[in-house]
Amino acid sequence: MDKNMLRELAASFVAQAPGNVITDKSAINREVAGLRLFSEPVLGFASAKDPVFSRLQDEGIVGPHFATPDSWVQGARSVISFFLPFSETVRSGNASVAYWPSAEWLHARYEGQMLVNALAAHICESLKSQGYESLVPSSDVRFFSRGKSSADEVPAFTSNWSERHVAYVCGLGTFGLSKGLITRHGVAGRFGSVVTALELEPDTRPYTRYDEYCSLCGDCVVNCPVGAITLEAGKDHLICSEFLDEVRARFSPRYGCGKCQVGVACESAAPPRH
Template identity: 35%
Template sequence: MEERIRTMICRFVEESPAGRFPENGDPYFDEPLVGYASADDPLFGDYKQIIGEFHRTPHEVMEIGFGTGVRAATVISWILPITQPTRESNRRETLYPSAAWARTRNFGEQFNAALRRHVTEWLAEQGHHAVAPQLETTWREYADTPIGRASTWSERHAAYAAGLGTFSLNDALITPRGIAHRCGSVITDLLLEPSPRPYPDHYHNCLYYREKSCGACIGRCPVGAISPQGHNKDICSHYVYGTAVTAVAERFGVTHTGCGLCQTKVPCEGSIPVGSAKAGRARP
């Protein structure tokens, strides 16, 4: 069943017209990565301390969707890698995102929502309960929390639990297909085999944390939101949701522009950076 679900997700991404630029038919995303986490994984409880009490566990999301009679079993998580032409266009930018990047952030995320609906509907057809946390009616995003902008469900933290990548200096997720991506998830009562987490800690794929090198994302940020101390969410959010939108959204025909400068023209853009030979051997 794990392979059937992966194939179903990949086929939808490959075949759906909504996943392509309308003017030329080029895709927003390359072939997805798919992973699975147990709904009982202690990490989801830990996230209430790491992110905040407002962050929900898979069981809480399932209960909101279906009541106490349905128990969550698995979190299905996926990574949608942004295509190389779009990444290349964003490498050339130094202040605002490229048109292709902004449109992928806007329309590609709309497609990601369609994928969430597709996965839940497919699982229902197989006789299983399923809910997409970000499509659930009480999902909320908060602009002001002790850790900055955060929501009741983090797709990146779900992907980490499902073995798809680790975090970085700029707070993004470095996966085997790199850091330039969108991610999504669905919770189901279908019991699936959890994916292994092939890393010793939650920062392992980032060269800055793994071997105290790199830091390329620091120089890519146009507003200084990234430093050796990490990612300032307040500065970043003000730029991404305010300044950038005001500057280029209307010109690009979108309502959400994103930025992504720190996710392009960096060693982790399209893969896990190897780093030194010693660091490479350290990966399990």
């Protein structure tokens, strides 16, 4: 199996997956029945031995708790990261509502995450069927993610496998002021990844700075309904997280906000530099 085969495998899965379309039965309202959640996935590849994975263990990046690829899969050779961009209907739906997330966005975050997990599992199982030991870190029992309260020494709002940081290493994009990862297809979408023993040619990262694709335009500062982002300090995770708790209480089991990802310069493309 090579990179092109993996790209085709992922694209075909997303195009045909019933989970990429909201059914009449699960739709929050009639307007969103038949809604397509994601457009075609974009894949990035890195060597499991890329030294940037170890750099993620530095304090202030992810931290020492970040688990490098070889701690998930013994003999890991490659990391495959994918970005699933939200469809135009999902993005414009959320941009048209001022404060709470739109019905389209609630579906894209909740049912959409199930599709992200299914795509990662599909890639992983396809590799395993070819004899390559592979694993989806975010679905493994050893995976953890910390919210605002941390019972141990792990800093709040971090995890031991950060999809955005992994996507950065795999050449998919750089960080924005809103802390989203801005890809060449924008910031609005979801990430997933697989660690595998299959050797794949790493992609060249087309950037040198961690924030190269952010123009510092300030659109996300203006759009945030609770003032969680400032040009001076970036995103305050605690303010954002408390608002997301409010959303969850109101729309449970669905959740999300994403106003910093829609109606902004980096929504569906990397903006020109400031």
